[in-house]
Amino acid sequence: MTTLEKMARLAAGSSFDSVGPASGHALDLAKVEALGRGTKYDLCTSSAARREREEGLASALRGGLCHSFTGSGRCVSLFKTLYTNACPHDCGYCPNASTSAKKRIFSYSPEELARITLDLYQENRIEGLFLSSGIGRDENETMEEMIEAVRLLRTAHHFRGYVHLKILPGSSKEHVRQAMELADRVSVNLEGPSAARMAELCPSKEYENDILARQRYIRDLSRDLALPAGQTTQMVVGAAGETDREIFDRMLIEYDILNLKRVYFSAFTPLAGTAFEDRKKAPAWREHRLYQIDWLRRVYKLDEGEIAAAFDDDGFLRNSDPKVEIARASLEEPVDPNGASFAELIRVPGIGPKTARRILICRKNSRIERMGDLAKLGVAARRAGPFLKVGGKAGATLDRWGA
Numbered sequence: 001m002t003t004l005e006k007m008a009r010l011a012a013g014s015s016f017d018s019v020g021p022a023s024g025h026a027l028d029l030a031k032v033e034a035l036g037r038g039t040k041y042d043l044c045t046s047s048a049a050r051r052e053r054e055e056g057l058a059s060a061l062r063g064g065l066c067h068s069f070t071g072s073g074r075c076v077s078l079f080k081t082l083y084t085n086a087c088p089h090d091c092g093y094c095p096n097a098s099t100s101a102k103k104r105i106f107s108y109s110p111e112e113l114a115r116i117t118l119d120l121y122q123e124n125r126i127e128g129l130f131l132s133s134g135i136g137r138d139e140n141e142t143m144e145e146m147i148e149a150v151r152l153l154r155t156a157h158h159f160r161g162y163v164h165l166k167i168l169p170g171s172s173k174e175h176v177r178q179a180m181e182l183a184d185r186v187s188v189n190l191e192g193p194s195a196a197r198m199a200e201l202c203p204s205k206e207y208e209n210d211i212l213a214r215q216r217y218i219r220d221l222s223r224d225l226a227l228p229a230g231q232t233t234q235m236v237v238g239a240a241g242e243t244d245r246e247i248f249d250r251m252l253i254e255y256d257i258l259n260l261k262r263v264y265f266s267a268f269t270p271l272a273g274t275a276f277e278d279r280k281k282a283p284a285w286r287e288h289r290l291y292q293i294d295w296l297r298r299v300y301k302l303d304e305g306e307i308a309a310a311f312d313d314d315g316f317l318r319n320s321d322p323k324v325e326i327a328r329a330s331l332e333e334p335v336d337p338n339g340a341s342f343a344e345l346i347r348v349p350g351i352g353p354k355t356a357r358r359i360l361i362c363r364k365n366s367r368i369e370r371m372g373d374l375a376k377l378g379v380a381a382r383r384a385g386p387f388l389k390v391g392g393k394a395g396a397t398l399d400r401w402g403a
């Protein structure tokens with residue numbers, strides 16, 4: 001992995017001859033490191049979140065490079081940075097907040113950021129840029145500078161790399177449009193699932209006006225502007241007392257009404273010096289279970305009523321596979337792989353869409369009589385067994401669907 005320190009040194013070592021007149025300009029390594037580190041909680045993929053969770057804080061602090069997926073599904077390496085770490089907002093979990101312990105403020109200029117990105121790109125260290133930011137003095141001034149950095153890359157230097165550009169809360173519609181003309185993906189961070197939770201997370205932000213109105217701008221402008229990798233967002237999990245059900249309900253609106261491509265989740269970790277430093281860390285498995293629910297909805301197309309079975313009476317997911325929870329609650333009897341429809345097959349734990357399609361093709365030629373036949377088609381036999389009836393026998397080892 002290219003570490004943040006290494007990226008800073010590579011950037012510092014570049015002459016920047018290819019980007020304007022500032023050849024030989026000394027780069028502030030501390031700035032590159034601080035602004036790279038400042039994106040720790042900006043997610044571009046669920047796998048980045050998982051990696052950081054698995055490898056811990058040290059890994060995140062070494063960051064500077066993240067991976068994302070283009071509109072065509074290709075994985076790309078990105079230079080991930082803030083434009084500035086100055087911010088007047090008071091998000092309780094954020095080290096860049098005005099209420100957090102005093103820190104050194106750094107900002108790029110558009111030319112400087114374009115130079116660094118281009119140089120890393122030309123050295124094949126990165127394939128694109130993930131650009132987020134604090135608000136700086138004013139959201140529109142900072143947004144304008146971020147856009148200018150990307151415009152320099154795209155127009156002056158014919159940069160064809162991938163760009164994920166954050167839309168700052170409260171940005172003007174014109175800035176949203178300009179960002180969408182230049183970027184492959186844009187995102188506005190939701191952070192909380194509702195106005196009430198946002199008031200707890202960040203009293204200085206207006207949920208409806210600063211966040212949701214900007215998401216609607218993006219949705220509406222997408223009708224005329226190509227945005228290959230779409231609009232995404234992210235929510236902090238477990239910082240404001242919100243339930244998983246609240247997050248899920250918000251997720252449905254994001255996908256069904258606002259046409260988002262992806263919703264990302266970040267389990268809350270209290271950081272020293274922030275207003276929330278004494279709050280309890282959210283368990284990492286909570287984030288993982290939310291991604292599983294997201295997958296069941298987005299890829300398996302399970303409906304809201306079915307997914308409701310995965311939540312307990314208080315609206316939280318249990319730390320167990322939600323697909324198993326849902327199957328236990330909704331399947332009346334074991335599924336016969338010789339007669340089940342595609343929709344019935346993918347509801348069985350251990351059978352995904354690809355495997356369900358293989359089963360449908362296979363049974364055109366011969367009956368499926370043994371679990372071994374299913375295993376050869378890709379079925380996870382141990383998970384699926386209790387929910388299937390194969391060769392006239394239902395999964396017999398468990399009481400109903402297994403307790």
Ligand code: SF4
Nearest residue numbers: 087089091094097134
């Ligand atoms: S808006 Fe909130 S989360 Fe974003 S940089 Fe400012 S304080 Fe941090």
